[in-house]
Amino acid sequence: MAKVLGMGNALVDVLAVVEDDSILQRLGLPKGSMQLIDDAQFETISREINKMDTDIVSGGSASNTIVGIANLGIETGFIGRIGKDFFGNYYKKDLDKYHVKSHLTEVDEPSGVASTFILIKDGERTFATYLGAAALLNAGELKIEDFKGYDYFYIEGYLVQNYDLIKQAILLAKQAGAKVILDMASYNIVDASRDFLLQIIPPYVDFVFANEEEAKSLLGMEPENAVSELAKQVEIAIVKTGAKGSWIQRGNEKIFVPALKVNCIDTTGAGDLYAAGFMYGLINNQPLKICGEMGTLLAANVIQVIGPKIKDDMWNDIITEIKNLQSI
Numbered sequence: 006m007a008k009v010l011g012m013g014n015a016l017v018d019v020l021a022v023v024e025d026d027s028i029l030q031r032l033g034l035p036k037g038s039m040q041l042i043d044d045a046q047f048e049t050i051s052r053e054i055n056k057m058d059t060d061i062v063s064g065g066s067a068s069n070t071i072v073g074i075a076n077l078g079i080e081t082g083f084i085g086r087i088g089k090d091f092f093g094n095y096y097k098k099d100l101d102k103y104h105v106k107s108h109l110t111e112v113d114e115p116s117g118v119a120s121t122f123i124l125i126k127d128g129e130r131t132f133a134t135y136l137g138a139a140a141l142l143n144a145g146e147l148k149i150e151d152f153k154g155y156d157y158f159y160i161e162g163y164l165v166q167n168y169d170l171i172k173q174a175i176l177l178a179k180q181a182g183a184k185v186i187l188d189m190a191s192y193n194i195v196d197a198s199r200d201f202l203l204q205i206i207p208p209y210v211d212f213v214f215a216n217e218e219e220a221k222s223l224l225g226m227e228p229e230n231a232v233s234e235l236a237k238q239v240e241i242a243i244v245k246t247g248a249k250g251s252w253i254q255r256g257n258e259k260i261f262v263p264a265l266k267v268n269c270i271d272t273t274g275a276g277d278l279y280a281a282g283f284m285y286g287l288i289n290n291q292p293l294k295i296c297g298e299m300g301t302l303l304a305a306n307v308i309q310v311i312g313p314k315i316k317d318d319m320w321n322d323i324i325t326e327i328k329n330l331q332s333i
Contacts, residue, residue, distance in 0.1 A: 008080040013067025013161035014139040015085030016117040017092040039132040039191040047135040063099035066161035073281025082106035088138040092116035114138040128269040144173035152181035162190025184211040189219035207238040262297030265305035274313030278303040
């Protein structure tokens with residue numbers, strides 16, 4: 006069975022549900038965005054969020070995907086950086102809990118924390134991300150040994166601003182024989198790194214996941230046209246359209262998979278779990294339509310709970326549904 010390695014910001018999410026976007030405006034956080042914040046901003050936001058009822062859960066986009074894949078029985082690993090503190094220890098134990106092989110480096114810096122505001126009326130989430138130790142992941146520390154034995158290498162787009170890291174990671178993954186998967190992660194990251202993305206995607210990336218805002222930032226196109234343009238550059242392209250569904254294309258084969266109609270509480274992790282389900286289908290040689298339906302199933306489940314991970318007691322039913330979807 007194929008193995009999947011992920012690389013991303015090792016973050017712990019502090020989740021708060023808000024009635025409206027007034028607090029976002031007060032803190033200068035554009036709704037639906039991911040903003041990187043410094044020490045001073047982190048202190049200001051922490052003071053505000055600590056006044057609210059919060060949940061703590063290990064997160065980070067690539068980690069969410071890797072844990073989802075692991076819960077489906079696929080062997081996985083994760084590359085990241087954590088601090089030697091409460092949040093770092095929490096994060097490491099969480100990977101162990103889900104049998105994800107740790108390629109973590111521990112440093113004497115505070116662990117990364119994503120303060121996450123979830124709008125109660127539509128589940129839209131806004132991140133204020135203090136990278137801390139996670140930002141110290143650098144190209145010089147990557148080793149070919151970390152990549153050997155893995156068939157797929159999954160990168161979260163939040164790392165894209167570190168150009169040297171991304172280039173080195175991709176080269177090592179290719180040297181180790183792995184296919185490269187890139188998830189765009191956030192429209193503002195794509196805006197800031199558009200030229201770099203257009204430079205690396207055609208020669209190095211095999212699969213691309215994007216949502217409609219990210220695809221528009223990259224290509225200036227609406228989803229159906231964007232997925233076709235991306236499919237000229239990569240083996241498989243996926244452009245998600247939120248509550249509508251997702252466009253998927255490989256070569257000339259293009260399909261649309263509708264989203265499932267569920268009660269959305271929190272959209273955090275929807276794209277991450279979609280990628281997990283899709284990759285599971287791909288690893289098991291399923292048709293594109295089934296891969297998309299598996300991704301859609303996982304996304305539909307995670308948006309019905311608070312936080313970026315599907316609850317442990319939900320997985321048995323999900324695995325049964327996944328097996329029912331599989332083609333002979």
